[in-house]
Amino acid sequence: MNSKKLAEFLEYAASLCETREVRLTPQRLEVLSIIAASGKPVGAYEILQKLQQERPNAAPPTVYRALDFLQEQGLVHRLASLQAYLACNHPHDEHQGQFLICSDCGRVREMEDGAIHTSLCKAADKAGFDMDDEIVEILGRCGECKRVRS
Amino acid sequence: MNSKKLAEFLEYAASLCETREVRLTPQRLEVLSIIAASGKPVGAYEILQKLQQERPNAAPPTVYRALDFLQEQGLVHRLASLQAYLACNHPHDEHQGQFLICSDCGRVREMEDGAIHTSLCKAADKAGFDMDDEIVEILGRCGECKRVRS
DNA sequence: AATAATATTGTTACAATATAACATAACTCT
DNA sequence: AGAGTTATGTTATATTGTAACAATATTATT
Numbered sequence: 001m002n003s004k005k006l007a008e009f010l011e012y013a014a015s016l017c018e019t020r021e022v023r024l025t026p027q028r029l030e031v032l033s034i035i036a037a038s039g040k041p042v043g044a045y046e047i048l049q050k051l052q053q054e055r056p057n058a059a060p061p062t063v064y065r066a067l068d069f070l071q072e073q074g075l076v077h078r079l080a081s082l083q084a085y086l087a088c089n090h091p092h093d094e095h096q097g098q099f100l101i102c103s104d105c106g107r108v109r110e111m112e113d114g115a116i117h118t119s120l121c122k123a124a125d126k127a128g129f130d131m132d133d134e135i136v137e138i139l140g141r142c143g144e145c146k147r148v149r150s
Numbered sequence: 151m152n153s154k155k156l157a158e159f160l161e162y163a164a165s166l167c168e169t170r171e172v173r174l175t176p177q178r179l180e181v182l183s184i185i186a187a188s189g190k191p192v193g194a195y196e197i198l199q200k201l202q203q204e205r206p207n208a209a210p211p212t213v214y215r216a217l218d219f220l221q222e223q224g225l226v227h228r229l230a231s232l233q234a235y236l237a238c239n240h241p242h243d244e245h246q247g248q249f250l251i252c253s254d255c256g257r258v259r260e261m262e263d264g265a266i267h268t269s270l271c272k273a274a275d276k277a278g279f280d281m282d283d284e285i286v287e288i289l290g291r292c293g294e295c296k297r298v299r300s
Numbered sequence: 301a302a303t304a305a306t307a308t309t310g311t312t313a314c315a316a317t318a319t320a321a322c323a324t325a326a327c328t329c330t
Numbered sequence: 331a332g333a334g335t336t337a338t339g340t341t342a343t344a345t346t347g348t349a350a351c352a353a354t355a356t357t358a359t360t
Contacts, residue, residue: 023327025337044317059340064318069337080230081285083317083346098270100279111273119269120248120288123261128293129250135231135287138270143278173356175308194346209311214347233317233346 001039001087009036009087013075022073030054031066032087035076040106041084079108081137086110096134102142104149109142151189151237159186159237163225172223180204181216182237185226190256191234229258231287236260246284252292254299259292 001009010033017024024032034050035042044063051058067085070076077086077097088097089110098116100109116136124131151159160183167174174182184200185192194213201208217235220226227236227247238247239260248266250259266286274281 023337027338057339060318061320061340062338065338080287098273100274100277102279103282109277109279111277113269113273115269116266116273119263119265120286123248123263123266124250124288124290127250127259127261128296129252129259129288130291130296131288132253132291133289135285135289136270137230137285138274138279138281139283139285140274141280141282146278146280173308177309207310210347211311211349212309215309 001036006033006036013073016075017073020073022069027051027055027062028066028069031063032070032075035070035085036087041079041082041086041101041108043082043084047085077110079137080135081139096136098136099138100142101137101139102145103139104141104145107142151186156183156187163223166225167223170223172219177201177205177212178216178219181213182220182225185220185235186237191229191232191236191251191258193232193234197235227260229287230285231289246286248286249288250292251287251289252295253289254291254295257292 010029013032014024014029030051031047034047044060044067047067048058048060048063051063055062067076067078070085071078074092074095075088077088077099078084079086079099079101081101086099086108090097090112095112097110098113100111102108117134120134120136121131160179163182164174164179180201181197184197194210194217197217198208198210198213201213205212217226217228220235221228224242224245225238227238227249228234229236229249229251231251236249236258240247240262245262247260248263250261252258267284270284270286271281
């Protein structure tokens with residue numbers, strides 16, 4: 001994410017939290033900024049290292065608490081297959097997204113594909129299952145890597 | 151899994167490995183048996199504890215190596231959202247399955263839903279993405295828990 | 301059968317991810 | 331100003347997973 005988009009995103013996040021009357025504190029904002037700036041999934045301890053450049057006394061709970069908050073607000077997703085965190089493209093309420101994870105460049109594209117969601121709902125329904133959360137992560141090779149790296 | 155189904159499953163696994171000319175060694179079989187017998191996702195260190203009842207000198211690599219083998223053979227799946235392992239319903243080659251994970255009773259149902267797979271392929275394709283693996287885990291409440299626990 | 305090559309297991313140590321528990325500080329509301 | 335709630339500081343530890351290298355067992359080759 002370039003610095004202009006980053007600034008926009010952070011501002012959007014701030015206004016979103018204001019609307020919801022939840023507190024995007026400086027620490028939470030910093031963590032969000034670190035994740036968004038990287039443009040890729042980031043591990044919690046990688047976030048911690050960067051955060052410690054500003055706040056030398058930051059510790060694992062500092063990061064994990066901020067991550068909890070940001071995930072609740074839909075501003076950040078956790079990628080279960082990578083154990084890493086990613087800023088959200090479209091952080092409106094209630095959504096989880098589906099992810100295309102490139103094993104080559106490490107970048108991730110978030111989708112919100114209605115057909116996928118529908119097929120999941122139908123399958124769950126057929127099994128008499130009440131769906132709370134859905135985790136969809138597709139691993140492979142992105143278009144750019146296919147072009148660039150042979 | 152009851153003991154009859156368990157025995158059938160283990161025998162099937164043995165014949166499968168024989169056909170493929172890979173070695174389902176006693177250790178690997180024990181690990182598979184522990185997972186299958188539990189009928190639910192099991193953590194690696196839970197497997198280790200049970201394995202140590204038979205083999206007191208088993209260590210983490212003992213378990214993880216067996217798990218690697220069993221996953222390669224499609225006899226066991228790893229559930230990324232739980233960091234746990236589950237015996238496979240239908241261990242033919244080349245499949246990954248989709249999982250309905252009940253947050254209430256902890257049981258998991260594996261599906262192989264063509265519509266889900268198709269929707270994933272289409273979405274990936276539309277994004278110019280070459281799919282290698284798919285991870286689909288649905289968290290919620292199973293039919294039985296809905297009935298039994300109000 | 302003896303040897304070489306490969307695959308599996310033993311063993312120790314450690315890395316990476318995440319949480320528990322309790323103290324302190326800050327904010328919010330009356 | 332004080333009580334209640336939310337957020338942070340801090341230390342220690344739990345959980346999950348791997349690296350690295352030695353020893354053993356299996357398979358293939360001569």
